[in-house]
Amino acid sequence: MPELAEVAYYARQWDAGIGSRVAEIEVHPRARVFRDTDSVELTSILTGSIYRGSRTHGKQILFEFSGGRWLWAQLGMTGSICTEPSEHHQEKHDHLVLRQKQRCLVFRDPRMFGRVRFFQSAKGKAPNEWDGLPPEVLSDEFTATHLEKVLRRRAKTLIKPLLLDQNFFPGVGNWMADEILWRARVHPSQPAGSLLPQTSSLCRRTREVCRGAMRVIAPDWGDPPRSWLFTHRWKDGGSCPRCGFDLERIQLRGRTTCLCATCQTG
DNA sequence: AACCCTGTTATCGA
DNA sequence: TTCGATAACAGGGT
Numbered sequence: 001m002p003e004l005a006e007v008a009y010y011a012r013q014w015d016a017g018i019g020s021r022v023a024e025i026e027v028h029p030r031a032r033v034f035r036d037t038d039s040v041e042l043t044s045i046l047t048g049s050i051y052r053g054s055r056t057h058g059k060q061i062l063f064e065f066s067g068g069r070w071l072w073a074q075l076g077m078t079g080s081i082c083t084e085p086s087e088h089h090q091e092k093h094d095h096l097v098l099r100q101k102q103r104c105l106v107f108r109d110p111r112m113f114g115r116v117r118f119f120q121s122a123k124g125k126a127p128n129e130w131d132g133l134p135p136e137v138l139s140d141e142f143t144a145t146h147l148e149k150v151l152r153r154r155a156k157t158l159i160k161p162l163l164l165d166q167n168f169f170p171g172v173g174n175w176m177a178d179e180i181l182w183r184a185r186v187h188p189s190q191p192a193g194s195l196l197p198q199t200s201s202l203c204r205r206t207r208e209v210c211r212g213a214m215r216v217i218a219p220d221w222g223d224p225p226r227s228w229l230f231t232h233r234w235k236d237g238g239s240c241p242r243c244g245f246d247l248e249r250i251q252l253r254g255r256t257t258c259l260c261a262t263c264q265t266g
Numbered sequence: 267a268a269c270c271c272t273g274t275t276a277t278c279g280a
Numbered sequence: 281t282t283c284g285a286t287a288a289c290a291g292g293g294t
Contacts, residue, residue, distance in 0.1 A: 003272055032289075059273085077273050078291075093291085111290050113273055157283065166274085173272045253284070256271080 002075040004058060004137075004171030005213035009221055010081040011054040011061045014105045017083065017098075021050050022065070024099040031095040032112040033079075042118035045069060051098070051105065055126075057133045058170025068123040071096075072130070076113030082106050134167055137210045144203040148196065155193025161253040162192050163206075171210065175230055178258050180209045182229040182240075187266030188250075188257045194266070233258040 002010060025043045027034070034042075049065040056062070061081070063071040073081070084104045090097050091108070096116055098105040107116055119127040135141035150168045163169050163177035172180070181188050184205040186195060195202060216222045224230045229247075232238040238247045240260035248261050 006272075074273085076289095077271070079273095110292065111271095111273090113289065115274095154282090161284085164273085175272050177272095254286075255273095 002059065002079065003173030003176050003213070004210055005217035006221070007059050007061060007075060007171065008056050008214060008218040010075065010079075011056045011063075012218075013081045013083060014051060014054065014063065017051045017100050017103055017105050018053050019050060020100045020102065022047060022098045022100060022105075026090050026094075026097040026099070028095045033095045033107070033109055033114050033116050036115060037117040039118075042071075042116075045120065046071070046098075046118065051100070057130070057136060058166060059173070060130075060133065060170075062126060062130055064126075068121045068125065070119040070121065070127055072117040072119060072127065073107060074115045076109060076111060076115065078111040079107070079109035079114030082108065134170055136170055137172065137206055138214070142203070142207065144200045147203045147206070148199045151192045151196055151199060151202075155191060157192050158188065158252060159186060159190050159192050159195060160188035160255075160257055164253075164255070169206070172206070174255055174257075175233065176209055176213060178233060179229050180205050181264060182242075182258075182260060183209065185263050185265070187264045188252055188259055190266040229258065229260075 025047050027039045027043055029039045046065060046069055049067055049069050052064040052066060054061055054063050059074060061073040084106050086101065086103055088104045093108050093110045094106050095109060096107040121127055135146065154162050160177055160181060163172050163180060184202050186198065186202065216224050227241055229241065232241055232247060239245060240247055240263060243260065243262050245260055245262040248259055250257050
């Protein structure tokens with residue numbers, strides 16, 4: 001489910017618990033979401049700490065707790081983050097429940113493609129891995145020059161699968177990639193190297209879609225406007241909001257890709 | 267009942 | 281080395 005802006009939305013869901021103590025923790029210790037961490041250690045060390053707040057990087061979420069304790073979450077396909085009332089009973093897919101006096105902070109994920117990792121570090125210092133993440137699309141480092149290097153380095157890779165590569169476009173997921181290519185009028189199966197002449201427009205569209213998604217979705221999960229491809233892409237018989245031509249769905253690297261064959265050439 | 271899925275990773279082979 | 285195809289993960293919606 002979640003891409004850049006949805007992830008940002010979820011990251012904020014625990015905000016009500018900022019400054020409050022985690023009195024008790026419930027985990028599903030065998031859950032696949034803990035495959036890279038020790039959930040027993042997580043439980044014993046995190047209990048009693050105070051929730052400080054969250055930050056995101058692409059699809060990654062980092063939750064900070066007092067005493068240099070951190071939870072790093074990825075939502076996979078079906079992960080979500082919410083709060084529940086203090087009397088909440090752990091549900092089937094609630095893999096992590098942080099109980100505070102006034103509420104519960106919950107990580108939920110039916111398919112368990114998501115992941116939760118526990119880190120400890122010097123106070124106020126994010127885990128080392130966090131600093132090694134690639135430039136975010138909406139950061140100043142994500143320039144046309146930077147994008148050009150990416151297109152050259154992965155010249156033979158088809159542009160759509162490349163856009164889904166989190167090493168280069170952190171936060172971009174399936175619908176955002178389609179939206180970017182539709183706006184840039186680029187066919188998703190163009191090799192990245194063939195798009196060098198369009199680097200600056202591709203860069204602009206990429207940033208535009210990310211910024212737009214953050215504006216519309218991140219604050220309160222708003223619906224994107226009808227002018228976006230997004231609202232038409234899943235409907236059978238959907239048509240291009242720009243030219244009215246029938247939208248097409250193809251498979252690329254195993255992912256459904258929606259495009260307008262009239263607007264997007266190549 | 268069959269097929270779909272806003273994600274990621276390992277493996278095999280060209 | 282790089283990249284594509286494929287499967288696997290696991291559950292819910294249509």
